[in-house]
Amino acid sequence: xxxxxxxxxxxxxxxxxxxxxxxxxxxxxxxxxxxxxxxxxxxxxxxxxxxxxxxxxxxxxxxxxxxxxxxxxxxxxxxxxxxxxxxxxxxxxxxxxxxxxxxxxxxxxxxxxxxxxxxxxxxxxxxxxxxxxxxxxxxxxxxxxxxxxxxxxxxxxxxxxxxxxxxxxxxxxxxxxxxxxxxxxxxxxxxxxxxxxxxxxxxxxxxxxxxxxxxxxxxxxxxxxxxxxxxxxxxxxxxxxxxxxxxxxxxxxxxxxxxxxxxxxxxxxxxxxxxxxxxxxxxxxxxxxxxxxxxxxxxxxxxxxxxxxxxxxxxxxxxxxxxxxxxxxxxxxxxxxxxxxxxxxxxxxxxxxxxxxxxxxxxxxxxxxxxxxxxxxxxxxxxxxxxxxxxxxxxxxxxxxxxxxxxxxxxxxxxxxxxxxxxxxxxxxxxxxxxxxxxxxxxxxxxxxxxxxxxxxxxxxxxxxxxxxxxxxxxxxxxxxxxxxxxxxxxxxxxxxxxxxxxxxxxxxxxxxxxxxxxxxxxxxxxxxxxxxxxxxxxxxxxxxxxxxxxxxxxxxxxxxxx
Amino acid sequence: xxxxxxxxxxxxxxxxxxxxxxxxxxxxxxxxxxxxxxxxxxxxxxxxxxxxxxxxxxxxxxxxxxxxxxxxxxxxxxxxxxxxxxxxxxxxxxxxxxxxxxxxxxxxxxxxxxxxxxxxxxxxxxxxxxxxxxxxxxxxxxxxxxxxxxxxxxxxxxxxxxxxxxxxxxxxxxxxxxxxxxxxxxxxxxxxxxxxxxxxxxxxxxxxxxxxxxxxxxxxxxxxxxxxxxxxxxxxxxxxxxxxxxxxxxxxxxxxxxxxxxxxxxxxxxxxxxxxxxxxxxxxxxxxxxxxxxxxxxxxxxxxxxxxxxxxxxxxxxxxxxxxxxxxxxxxxxxxxxxx
Numbered sequence: 001x002x003x004x005x006x007x008x009x010x011x012x013x014x015x016x017x018x019x020x021x022x023x024x025x026x027x028x029x030x031x032x033x034x035x036x037x038x039x040x041x042x043x044x045x046x047x048x049x050x051x052x053x054x055x056x057x058x059x060x061x062x063x064x065x066x067x068x069x070x071x072x073x074x075x076x077x078x079x080x081x082x083x084x085x086x087x088x089x090x091x092x093x094x095x096x097x098x099x100x101x102x103x104x105x106x107x108x109x110x111x112x113x114x115x116x117x118x119x120x121x122x123x124x125x126x127x128x129x130x131x132x133x134x135x136x137x138x139x140x141x142x143x144x145x146x147x148x149x150x151x152x153x154x155x156x157x158x159x160x161x162x163x164x165x166x167x168x169x170x171x172x173x174x175x176x177x178x179x180x181x182x183x184x185x186x187x188x189x190x191x192x193x194x195x196x197x198x199x200x201x202x203x204x205x206x207x208x209x210x211x212x213x214x215x216x217x218x219x220x221x222x223x224x225x226x227x228x229x230x231x232x233x234x235x236x237x238x239x240x241x242x243x244x245x246x247x248x249x250x251x252x253x254x255x256x257x258x259x260x261x262x263x264x265x266x267x268x269x270x271x272x273x274x275x276x277x278x279x280x281x282x283x284x285x286x287x288x289x290x291x292x293x294x295x296x297x298x299x300x301x302x303x304x305x306x307x308x309x310x311x312x313x314x315x316x317x318x319x320x321x322x323x324x325x326x327x328x329x330x331x332x333x334x335x336x337x338x339x340x341x342x343x344x345x346x347x348x349x350x351x352x353x354x355x356x357x358x359x360x361x362x363x364x365x366x367x368x369x370x371x372x373x374x375x376x377x378x379x380x381x382x383x384x385x386x387x388x389x390x391x392x393x394x395x396x397x398x399x400x401x402x403x404x405x406x407x408x409x410x411x412x413x414x415x416x417x418x419x420x421x422x423x424x425x426x427x428x429x430x431x432x433x434x435x436x437x438x439x440x441x442x443x444x445x446x447x448x449x450x451x452x453x454x455x456x457x458x459x460x461x462x463x464x465x466x467x468x469x470x471x472x473x474x475x476x477x478x479x480x481x482x483x484x485x486x487x488x489x490x491x492x493x494x495x496x497x498x499x500x501x502x503x504x505x506x507x508x509x510x511x512x513x514x515x516x517x518x519x520x521x522x523x524x525x526x527x528x529x530x531x532x533x534x535x536x537x538x539x540x541x542x543x544x545x546x547x548x549x550x551x552x553x554x555x556x557x558x559x560x561x562x563x
Numbered sequence: 564x565x566x567x568x569x570x571x572x573x574x575x576x577x578x579x580x581x582x583x584x585x586x587x588x589x590x591x592x593x594x595x596x597x598x599x600x601x602x603x604x605x606x607x608x609x610x611x612x613x614x615x616x617x618x619x620x621x622x623x624x625x626x627x628x629x630x631x632x633x634x635x636x637x638x639x640x641x642x643x644x645x646x647x648x649x650x651x652x653x654x655x656x657x658x659x660x661x662x663x664x665x666x667x668x669x670x671x672x673x674x675x676x677x678x679x680x681x682x683x684x685x686x687x688x689x690x691x692x693x694x695x696x697x698x699x700x701x702x703x704x705x706x707x708x709x710x711x712x713x714x715x716x717x718x719x720x721x722x723x724x725x726x727x728x729x730x731x732x733x734x735x736x737x738x739x740x741x742x743x744x745x746x747x748x749x750x751x752x753x754x755x756x757x758x759x760x761x762x763x764x765x766x767x768x769x770x771x772x773x774x775x776x777x778x779x780x781x782x783x784x785x786x787x788x789x790x791x792x793x794x795x796x797x798x799x800x801x802x803x804x805x806x807x808x809x810x811x812x813x814x815x816x817x818x819x820x821x822x823x824x825x826x827x828x829x830x831x832x833x834x835x836x837x838x839x840x841x842x843x844x845x846x847x848x849x850x851x852x853x854x855x856x857x858x859x860x861x862x863x864x865x866x867x868x869x870x871x872x873x874x875x876x877x878x879x880x881x882x883x884x885x886x887x888x889x890x891x892x893x894x895x896x897x898x899x900x901x902x903x
Contacts, residue, residue, distance in 0.1 A: 055895055055898070059895075059898040059899060060898050121762065121766070125766070125769065126769070126770060126773045126774075126775050127769035127770070127772060127773040127796060127800055128796075129796070131773075132773075132796070141774060142773050142774035142775055143774065143775075149758075151761040151762060229723075229725065230761075230762065230763075231761055232722075232723045232759055232760050232761035232762070232903055234903055238725060241725070242725045242894065244624055245622070245623075245624045245725075245727070246724075246725060246727075246730055246890070246891070246894035247891045247894050247895070248624075248652055248890065248891050249891070250624075250628060325794070328793045328794070329793055391622070391625055394625070395625075395628055395632070398628070398629060398632045398633075399632055402632045402633055402634065402636075405636065406634065406636065409636060419636075421636050421638070422633060422636045422637070422638065425632075425633055425636075426629075426633070426638065501625075504620070504621045504622070504625070505621050505622070505625040505626070505628075505629060507619060508619075509591060509617035509618060509619050509638070510617050510618055510619075511619075512598065516598075516620075517598075520597035520598055520599060520620065521597075521599065523597065524597055524599070524600070525763045525764065525765040525766075525785065525788070526599075526788070527794075528792070528793045528794050529599075529793075
């Protein structure tokens with residue numbers, strides 16, 4: 001018996017007996033590789049961290065936890081408010097500016113949260129233009145009037161919500177667009193008014209998608225360091241870095257990060273549970289173009305305000321001030337080097353976005369077709385990195401890479417008397433790997449949500465027509481998934497464009513990006529100088545946002561048939 | 564994905580190899596000082612010596628971790644930080660090696676370098692009191708210790724205790740006054756805060772200017788940066804405050820350094836030492852003072868008008884080792900005192 005026969009026999013018997021398909025096997029392997037950094041972090045519990053835990057528990061840890069929970073709750077509620085209503089309005093109604101707002105609502109996605117925090121502080125702080133103007137016209141001096149303190153918990157919730165609501169908007173809008181008009185029409189014929197239709201039918205139907213969006217938002221909130229640190233809020237991430245940098249105890253910091261993972265596991269479980277409660281597939285095959293209701297008068301004005309406010313707060317105000325500052329400083333900041341930064345940022349983000357989306361597609365399919373507890377949890381685990389601060393991920397990435405490098409180096413020294421040095425550490429491949437660990441969740445959730453909408457009956461129909469898996473994917477799934485795939489690419493692209501801590505620490509020598517430039521200047525408290533790179537990030541981010549927004553409109557069900 | 568990664572790493576490997584052939588002499592730096600405040604100086608060094616300088620910047624502790632994980636194979640030759648505690652942490656973690664250089668020993672005063680040559684100071688940074696010109700009479704001010712007095716209740720602004728500048732300041736107080744006295748002091752100071760700690764040092768100066776508080780603890784060069792800012796509001800704010808050198812009657816104002824050490828894994832030790840020597844040269848020292856209003860590490864360097872106006876001052880002669888030694892203790896103490 002030749003070996004190939006044996007392996008075939010073995011794999012098929014594996015397949016039959018335990019139900020492990022090579023695809024599922026590859027999936028588990030990929031997610032194990034991706035969770036290496038997380039395993040490294042969790043492994044930190046094996047290292048004793050002296051008496052630091054006692055100190056933390058007695059002094060600051062309860063506050064870290066409470067603050068992080070309050071922050072998550074606040075950001076969750078506020079992003080839901082800012083994201084869902086506009087998504088519904090631009091999908092179902094037509095009013096002056098609705099076309100414009102439909103894509104403009106995505107724009108804040110391109111603005112890094114800490115940049116928004118710095119700009120708003122510059123505007124609303126006691127020494128900023130708003131309060132100065134207030135004092136000038138009223139003659140009051142500071143302390144004689146009440147003004148909301150921007151650097152506070154409320155401020156942090158607002159800042160994070162302004163830039164994170166697009167996740168909720170984007171995903172719930174895609175869900176509303178994907179809803180069969182029939183369900184909504186039936187609701188209307190049964191006597192539901194527009195509000196009732198929204199609350200009783202459309203919202204529950206879109207709930208799984210909305211929860212996916214909220215989970216992304218909350219994970220991003222947990223991982224945020226820049227904003228909470230600047231506002232002086234003792235959140236969990238502040239605690240991690242304080243323990244690491246201040247107390248000089250990286251083991252305890254890693255243990256805190258592992259504790260953070262517990263938060264995330266709970267979050268993922270809630271999401272999973274809520275999706276399991278109901279399975280939403282449209283049972284109707286009729287996908288008519290949505291007929292949009294024309295709004296006039298007061299209702300149009302309210303719709304404009306509801307949809308315009310998020311754009312105004314999350315984009316126009318911060319970007320307006322960035323432009324003002326950039327005009328003052330561009331001559332000294334924009335030089336030959338600046339274009340190299342732009343190119344680096346774009347290339348890095350594009351590579352990572354494509355890689356993450358392909359990987360997500362592969363994993364989402366694995367989960368769809370070979371769904372069992374092992375593959376499901378493998379997929380879930382590889383999405384966890386999204387909520388871990390980039391610096392912690394970076395350390396988790398460095399350790400296994402360095403181990404691999406050192407092993408190779410050792411082998412080569414022993415057998416060939418050559419030192420290979422560090423082959424992978426300190427190269428872009430380590431950085432790419434870190435991006436996958438950190439951002440795969442975004443691509444995975446988007447692609448997975450897209451796949452879930454394709455009901456299994458379609459696969460059966462395709463198969464019964466003699467389609468092979470590949471043909472089925474190409475002819476049936478791809479056209480339906482196009483919107484989700486583009487969304488995944490865009491989200492990862494913009495995320496990587498803004499990403500800072502992992503890039504900062506893992507990059508090779510002499511390799512800079514716009515985000516690094518903006519951060520270094522802002523960190524040195526040179527806000528005006530930081531405006532140019534920050535603005536460049538926003539401008540580069542806008543291009544794919546607009547493109548994406550258009551393709552989602554085109555991907556509306558019914559659209560292709562009507563044109 | 565694995566294939567892409569392999570190709571990418573092979574490519575970058577080839578690139579690095581090609582680079583190292585093209586330029587014989589090079590030196591690799593991990594720097595906690597950000598690019599804008601170091602690159603021009605490094606370019607100047609390359610011009611003069613022909614040595615190529617490769618730079619990665621980042622947070623000091625993250626860079627330390629990278630150095631530690633990379634171990635003997637780390638490409639870094641030089642670690643540059645903006646506070647002495649991190650240099651000491653690197654030394655304690657066995658990441659640095661001692662070197663000798665006639666020039667460095669001659670120009671850098673003994674208290675600003677490690678005795679065995681593990682690290683060398685490159686510029687001085689002092690943390691001082693700024694006060695509102697119209698509301699505070701400088702005669703009311705004396706020392707850091709006096710800031711805990713009840714007369715300053717609700718009048719002091721300072722940034723978070725997560726920042727290393729505050730940690731070093733408190734470490735110096737522990738070294739001088741002991742843990743118990745410092746903890747009492749910290750509790751008194753926290754009681755005098757006008758608002759919860761937030762923002763950066765420039766934000767504290769702005770808060771004093773606008774009347775949120777009357778005093779703030781800041782590093783001097785932030786005031787210099789604001790006085791020459793492109794933003795009018797920053798300039799106006801800086802004009803409303805004045806600088807006070809604390810503890811001039813006794814030990815002197817708290818001093819920290821920016822500095823550097825040669826890594827244990829350094830392959831370009833000679834070039835790295837040359838670079839350090841260049842950074843203590845007249846040219847480089849003047850540049851620090853002009854670009855970032857930091858005080859030269861060596862006496863006798865001309866400083867600009869802005870810094871001249873702040874006047875001469877007595878600097879704390881405390882052995883800088885102590886700042887690193889008491890850093891973790893300082894953080895715990897501030898946690899207990901409720902300094903956020």
